[in-house]
Amino acid sequence: MAEQLYFEDVQEGTEVTPLAKNATTQQLVRWAGASGDFYQIHYDKDFALGNNLPGLIIHGALKSAWLGQLVGDWAGNEGIIKSYGCSYRGMDIPNDALTCKGVVTKKHVEGNEHIVECDIWLENSKGEKTTPGTAVVVLPSKS
Amino acid sequence: MTEDSVITDEMKAAIGVESEPSVYEIEKEPIRRWAESIGDPNPLYRDEEYARSKGYRSIIAPPGFMAQYAFPVKAGGGRRSFQSPFTRMLNGGNDYEFFKPIQSGDTISATNKLAEIRERTGSMGKMLIIINETTFKNQDGEIVAKARSTGISY
Numbered sequence: 001m002a003e004q005l006y007f008e009d010v011q012e013g014t015e016v017t018p019l020a021k022n023a024t025t026q027q028l029v030r031w032a033g034a035s036g037d038f039y040q041i042h043y044d045k046d047f048a049l050g051n052n053l054p055g056l057i058i059h060g061a062l063k064s065a066w067l068g069q070l071v072g073d074w075a076g077n078e079g080i081i082k083s084y085g086c087s088y089r090g091m092d093i094p095n096d097a098l099t100c101k102g103v104v105t106k107k108h109v110e111g112n113e114h115i116v117e118c119d120i121w122l123e124n125s126k127g128e129k130t131t132p133g134t135a136v137v138v139l140p141s142k143s
Numbered sequence: 144m145t146e147d148s149v150i151t152d153e154m155k156a157a158i159g160v161e162s163e164p165s166v167y168e169i170e171k172e173p174i175r176r177w178a179e180s181i182g183d184p185n186p187l188y189r190d191e192e193y194a195r196s197k198g199y200r201s202i203i204a205p206p207g208f209m210a211q212y213a214f215p216v217k218a219g220g221g222r223r224s225f226q227s228p229f230t231r232m233l234n235g236g237n238d239y240e241f242f243k244p245i246q247s248g249d250t251i252s253a254t255n256k257l258a259e260i261r262e263r264t265g266s267m268g269k270m271l272i273i274i275n276e277t278t279f280k281n282q283d284g285e286i287v288a289k290a291r292s293t294g295i296s297y
Contacts, residue, residue, distance in 0.1 A: 027180070034173070034180035036214030039232070051231055052267065060234035062181065065207025068239075069183045072206060077187055077197055081206050085238025085291070133236075 004076040007107065007114035007139040016102030016118055019070045023058055023094045031062045053091070060088035063122050063131045070100035070120060075137040084120065086133025097125040102135065114141045149262055149269060153225045157257045164252035164280075165215040171247045174204050181207065191247075201247035209239050209290050212253050212277065225257075227271055227296040235272065235293035243287040250282040258291070270297035 002017065028042045037059055040047035048056050064086050071081055092098060102120035109115070116139055122131035171191070178188040186193040187203055194202045245251060259274040273294040281287050 021182070027182070030180040034177045035211040036216065037210070038214075061207065061210035061213075061237060064237045065181045065183075065205070065210060068206030069181060069185075072183075072185065077185070081241055083238070083240040084206065085236065087236035087293070088234055 002073065002076065004078050005074060005139055007116065007141045008143070010104050010107060010116055010139070012104055012106060014104040016070060016074045016104070016120065019066065019073060019100040021066050021098045021100065021122075022096065023062070023092075023098075025056060025094050028056065028058060028062070028094060031059060031065075035059070035061065037061065054093070056094055058092040058094065060131075063088065063092060064133075066098075066100050067120050067122060067131070067133055067135075070102060071118070071135045071137060074102070075116075075139060078140045080138040082115070082136040082138055084133060084135035086120065086122075086131050088131055090124070090128060090130030092122065092124055092130050099123050105134075113138050149228050149271060150260060151225070154257075154260050157225045158260065159256055159258070162255045164254045165212070167212060167215070167251045167253065169204060169245055169247055169249045169251060171202055174202055174208065174247060177208055177211070178205055181205070194246075199244060199246055203247070204245040206239060206241065208245070209279075209288060210237065212251075212279070212290070213292065215253075227273075229269075229271065229296045231297050233295040233297070235295045237293075238291040240289045241287070242289075243281065243285055245279075245281070245287055249287075251287065252280050253277050265297070267297050270295050 032038050042059050045056055067086055071084055100122050102118045104118050106117040116137050118135045120133050120135050121129045123129050175189050188205050191202050255277045258276040261272040263270050275292050277290045279288040
């Protein structure tokens with residue numbers, strides 16, 4: 001695991017350590033099983049095509065879970081995720097090299113909480129931000 | 144603008160009505176299976192001894208774990224209380240707020256309500272934008288998380 005990140009280590013503009021993802025169709029099925037989301041557009045190609053989709057698409061909430069992993073990995077296990085969320089603006093497909101990314105937009109102290117706000121997103125192999133969002137974390141402080 | 148609105152009185156009446164709770168018993172193996180399915184090796188979600196060393200009682204649920212509460216096996220609340228005229232559904236977005244960690248051994252009660260409903264005409268024709276809010280409480284009655292989801296029915 002990466003070393004613990006501290007409040008003092010980040011500034012506005014600091015990059016969130018990127019996280020690469022590339023889903024196989026098997027991963028979509030595994031996730032369907034783990035989450036209970038069995039909507040067929042994620043594993044039945046004929047069904048997806050019949051729903052005017054280009055083919056199988058990745059579950060929105062799986063992309064959200066990856067963004068949660070991005071933020072959790074970066075904030076470290078001494079950091080706390082206060083909130084995060086994203087919008088599914090563009091569809092993502094299996095077997096595409098995706099990257100979860102983020103950048104710090106603000107840092108401030110409230111009471112004894114050292115709060116860092118970020119923009120986060122998932123981008124596809126063409127560099128399109130399909131899944132933009134935001135996150136707020138509390139980091140430990142060295143002081 | 145008001146012609147042929149697909150928003151019915153039934154939908155309007157459903158806004159703000161809190162559902163019966165769905166109850167989830169949080170267990171280690173489903174957490175591990177979840178972490179495995181997204182490809183997250185963090186020991187906080189897998190290794191009880193490690194999680195204890197970080198001050199938790201047991202392994203904790205990863206942030207995205209919230210998504211599964213939309214699909215309760217044991218049906219309680221969370222079922223939609225109105226009929227959409229459309230059969231297709233897309234997930235528009237998810238937002239989560241966390242107040243306390245969800246740990247293995249917790250019993251979580253989730254109540255759900257329709258927060259907002261709008262109609263829009265997009266590239267795929269008319270659609271309904273349905274915003275749901277879910278509040279999660281633990282066995283001590285403490286709010287552990289809130290979730291807001293945007294569904295697109297088209």
